[in-house]
Amino acid sequence: VHIINNGCSSRDNESRDEMEEKRESSELNPLSTGDAGDVIDRRSRICRERLPCGVRLLESVGAFNAWPQNSHKALVLVLTFCCYSTFHLSRKSFSAVKGVLKSCSLNESYRNTCCPGWAPFNESHGNAILGSVDYSFLFAYAVSMFISGLVADRVNLRYFLVIGMIGSGLGSILLGVAYFANIHVLYYFILVQLGTGAAQSVSWPAVMVVMGRWFGKQRRGLIMGVWYMHTSIGNILGTVIPSIWATCDGPWGWSFVVPGFIIIGVSVPVFLLLVPGPEDVGLCPPTHQTKQESISLINEEVVSCKKVKPLGPFKTLMIPGVIEYSLALFFIKLVSYTFLFWLPFYITTGNHGYIGKTKISAQLSDWLATTFDVGGIIGTIVIGGLSDLLKVRSVLVVSSLVLAAPLLFLYRHFSNVHISLSVVLLIISGATVNGPYGVIATAVSSDLATDPQLVGNDNAKATVAAIIDGTGSLGAAIGPLIAGAISEYSWNDTFYILMASCLISALFLSRLLIVDIMSCYRMRHKNQRQVNIRIAAQE
Secondary structure, eight states, rough: OEEEGGGGGGGGGGGGHHHHHHTGGGGGOOOGGHHHHHHHHHHHHHHHHHHHHHHHHHHHTTSSSHHHHHHHHHHHHHHHHHHHHHHHHHHHHHHHHHHHOOOOOOOOOGGSSSSOOOTTTSSSSSHHHHHHHHHHHHHHHHHHHHHHHHHTTOOOHHHHHHHOOOHHHHHHHHHHHHHHHHHHOHHHHHHHHHHHHHTTTHHHHHHHHHHHHOOOOHHHHHHHHHHHHHHHHHHHHHHHHHHHHHHSSSSSHHHHHHHHHHHHHHHHHHHOOOOSOGGGTOOOOOGGGGGOOOOOEEEHHTTTTOOOOOHHHHHHHSSHHHHHHHHHHHHHHHHHHHHHHHHHHHHHHHHHHTEETTOHHHHHHHHHHHHHHHHHHHHHHHHHHHHHTOOOSSHHHHHHHHHHHHHHHHHHHTTTTOHHHHHHHHHHHHHHHHHHHIIIIIIIIIHHHOOGGTTTTHHHHHHHHHHHHHHHHHHHHHHHHHHHHHHEEEEHHHHHHHHHHHHHHHTTTHHHHHHHHHHHHHHHHHHHHHHHHHHHHHO
């Protein structure tokens, strides 16, 4: 391993006298002496003492000896995947039980398709009350996201994630306690959701930094697309598991308590095994994190377990593309989270409780809603993988968003024809909405955080992720609130707002789309000229 001091890039400009002075004071810089190996071993021991006890145990039995880099990457991939899946699992529970909490419609033609409800949600304007509880969670989540991004650059990410997971689990459990303790006070639900939203905000900046530290630019779109399945899988599990108890005569409190214990349980292996970065175990970081990509190196700063000063939020905003993608994600998450929090309820009540001739129960609507997330899995992987091949992200993202608007129109007006048609439209709509959402939140955020002007400053990742996803979360907070208020009177107007949001999101990315198209055009002509030159040289 080649040891390079942080000052190596400036040594050529130093005078011989300064270099001689450094040699004479070598005792102050042990890496310049023949005992460099001992110093590295001593510093490595210091770093190893900070490793999770589970990793130290696995190292002692040689679990990472054969393929250390790949073994650690696989472990990080699995841990962050399970971690974020449980975050989404616990936040999805409330939407799964809305059909149980909401009162029956005054329309007698389908009164028997819904439940008596639970005060205060079975009172007049029940949709608006449910929307206010959603808004409490999402508002706290969005505001806290910006703070969490700044904090994540400055703390131990393993502890940070575990605290967020335990806080989210406790918040979910407290919502379930409302059933067993017979609590009907609206402010109780709002306060619990505010705390839960703040705890959930820890999740995204932290896992993005961990993934960015372990995985480089190569095949980032595909890797992040596959990894981002955790969101949809978490949503699916967060719908299926609570639906077991989300019945009219069922103990719906368990729909919150069980997911709460699940996320707390998953926090244990995260605490015992998660390694935030490769330098913590003496491995080389991805090439985008190093200033010299031609050789493998361990920087003196890394060996000594120090960190680069994090990037400030205002400088982060100046990174090209951050503002555009943040505003685009605002409207994408407005659409995505409206479906996340209201789709099961819409399936139950939007078409008077029937799809075709099939009566839709609260449990069946939960199962049908999972197909939207299945589409999200497909869309994220396909768009991420194709964007790697094209070397641009915006072309596929904008195309998908433009396609999403007419698909939502078709779903609103034709989903009640037959269940099969409804499922197909949900899958395609989920792919065109959640696909761009996943690519922007993962691959694009990592691309922007490793911009060439940030070489050597890996700590921008959490701040970039927090700004982009935090701005998006503001849209996520507004979407369900609008849906709760407007759906009382017209689901058509709700869908028109969602369609317009998709088009506005694509509009915000139009400048980046033009830049990427021109870049591809110039690259194509450059490659063609090089081919022509080689042909001419051979002739």
